[in-house]
Amino acid sequence: MNFEFPALPYAYDALEPHIDKMTMEIHHTKHHRAYFDKFIAAIKGTDLENKGLDEIFAGVSKASVAVRNNGGGFYNHNLFWEVLSPNGGGAPSGKLADAINSNFGSLDDFKARFNDAAANRFGSGWAWLIVKADKSLAVTSTPNQDNPLMDVNDVHGRPILGLDVWEHAYYLKYQNRRPDYIGAFWNLINWEKVAENYEKAL
Numbered sequence: 001m002n003f004e005f006p007a008l009p010y011a012y013d014a015l016e017p018h019i020d021k022m023t024m025e026i027h028h029t030k031h032h033r034a035y036f037d038k039f040i041a042a043i044k045g046t047d048l049e050n051k052g053l054d055e056i057f058a059g060v061s062k063a064s065v066a067v068r069n070n071g072g073g074f075y076n077h078n079l080f081w082e083v084l085s086p087n088g089g090g091a092p093s094g095k096l097a098d099a100i101n102s103n104f105g106s107l108d109d110f111k112a113r114f115n116d117a118a119a120n121r122f123g124s125g126w127a128w129l130i131v132k133a134d135k136s137l138a139v140t141s142t143p144n145q146d147n148p149l150m151d152v153n154d155v156h157g158r159p160i161l162g163l164d165v166w167e168h169a170y171y172l173k174y175q176n177r178r179p180d181y182i183g184a185f186w187n188l189i190n191w192e193k194v195a196e197n198y199e200k201a202l
């Protein structure tokens, strides 16, 4: 089996006060775990079993709904945990900062666009910063557990930063106040990891 369920790279309470311990614990051990288990069950004994996620997502329109939803849920949360850090926040530097400035105008302009994508995603889904095939950056959003690597979306690219805006990601602490949760997210971003993702995507 190619796939492993990842441990969280910090303690469940490490992102307090921005994301509370109980939310993180349920999110990782119940929600993420269930996507992983159901994804493994959905590919078991099929020709997808020995493919990578990139290849599975590139042809996901031909796969089962279970593969799409649970494979997406597995991958999306893997990325999400990695781009958060108890020592996060601040601003990106180096090549990533230059790319954000040249693609969006400024860090604040990028943040405004990302905030809009996250706040205006109706129902459940994700906001993303992606690297497109032409190496440019773009902000996009996908419903449910879809992501921009899947062949079912209009905007394609490799996610380097993602924000889960499902209610399970914030409801215990923020209830219906999704914008407050989105605001707190900026205090947690591991920009070094995002920069590493950017380098890899180029």
Ligand code: MN3
Binding pocket: 027, 031, 077, 164, 166, 168, 169
């Ligand atoms: Mn989630």
